[in-house]
Amino acid sequence: xxxxxxxxxxxxxxxxxxxxxxxxxxxxxxxxxxxxxxxxxxxxxxxxxxxxxxxxxxxxxxxxxxxxxxxxxxxxxxxxxxxxxxxxxxxxxxxxxxxxxxxxxxxxxxxxxxxxxxxxxxxxxxxxxxxxxxxxxxxxxxxxxxxxxxxxxxxxxxxxxxxxxxxxxxxxxxxxxxxxxxxxxxxxxxxxxxx
Numbered sequence: 608x609x610x611x612x613x614x615x616x617x618x619x620x621x622x623x624x625x626x627x628x629x630x631x632x633x634x635x636x637x638x639x640x641x642x643x644x645x646x647x648x649x650x651x652x653x654x655x656x657x658x659x660x661x662x663x664x665x666x667x668x669x670x671x672x673x674x675x676x677x678x679x680x681x682x683x684x685x686x687x688x689x690x691x692x693x694x695x696x697x698x699x700x701x702x703x704x705x706x707x708x709x710x711x712x713x714x715x716x717x718x719x720x721x722x723x724x725x726x727x728x729x730x731x732x733x734x735x736x737x738x739x740x741x742x743x744x745x746x747x748x749x750x751x752x753x754x755x756x757x758x759x760x761x762x763x764x765x766x767x768x769x770x771x772x773x774x775x776x777x778x779x780x781x782x783x784x785x786x787x788x789x790x791x792x793x794x795x796x797x798x799x800x801x802x
Contacts, residue, residue, distance in 0.1 A: 636676070637684050637715075641761070641797030643671035645694065648791035655773075655784045669694040671793070681717045681724075681801070688713040688728050706735050707769070709743050722751035724761075732769055741771030741787075749797070759799040766792050 646667060670693060677686030690709035711730035718724065727746040733739065747765025771787045 635680070636678060636802040637686070637799050638676050638802070639674070639759075639761075639797055639799035641673045641675075641763075641795040643673060643690075643692070643793045643795045645669040645671065645692070645791050645793050648694070648789060650787060650789040653786050655786075666694075673795075673797075675713055677713065677715055679715075682719060683717070684715045686713055687711070688730075708733050708735060711743070711745075722754050724749050724751075726765075732771060739771050739773070741769060743767055743769045747793075747795075749795075757801050759801075761795075761797045761799060763795050763797070764792065765795065766790070 648669065671691055673688055673690045675686060675688035677684035679685055688709075688711045690707075690711065692707040692709075694705045694707065709728075709730055709732050711728040713726060713728040715724055715726040725746070725748050727744075729744040730742070732741040732743045745765055745767035747763055749761040749763030751759040751761055753760045767790070769787070769789045769791075773784060773786065
């Protein structure tokens with residue numbers, strides 16, 4: 608009789624763990640991807656040659672994608688995130704596009720009993736097409752639209768600050784050395800898979 612009681616208690620405990628907190632139990636590894644749109648950004652571009660600030664405006668046709676992998680649970684996870692941005696910026700004498708690649712450390716904190724999570728990220732910034740190196744910091748909030756244990760469909764917003772010094776690149780066909788400070792707000796839709 609004692610043998611059966613031990614097995615019954617063990618089965619009840621296992622069932623309670625599996626059904627009471629499936630999101631926490633299932634989220635040891637989180638893999639995800641996001642599509643980003645930049646409706647708002649402010650950049651300050653200063654050239655060394657002319658020692659002047661360029662008059663530039665951010666265009667709405669700026670977008671990005673990101674991919675991340677985190678270890679942890681739904682309540683807290685940490686990992687790596689890659690961001691790629693293709694920005695459209697208007698200058699006084701024409702338009703130009705700039706690519707950017709961020710390689711960030713990321714921490715994510717989920718609020719228990721809700722589908723809301725906050726995240727922060729920081730790391731180096733570079734460009735596939737230009738010879739520069741800088742840094743970025745950012746953070747945001749996301750909401751899981753479907754609330755399933757193994758998959759999240761996230762809608763969110765984030766802000767990011769980017770600083771790059773001594774950039775050697777072509778602005779409207781003219782070679783310039785410049786420093787760039789930029790702040791931007793992004794909206795995103797993404798999918799996370801939990802393993």
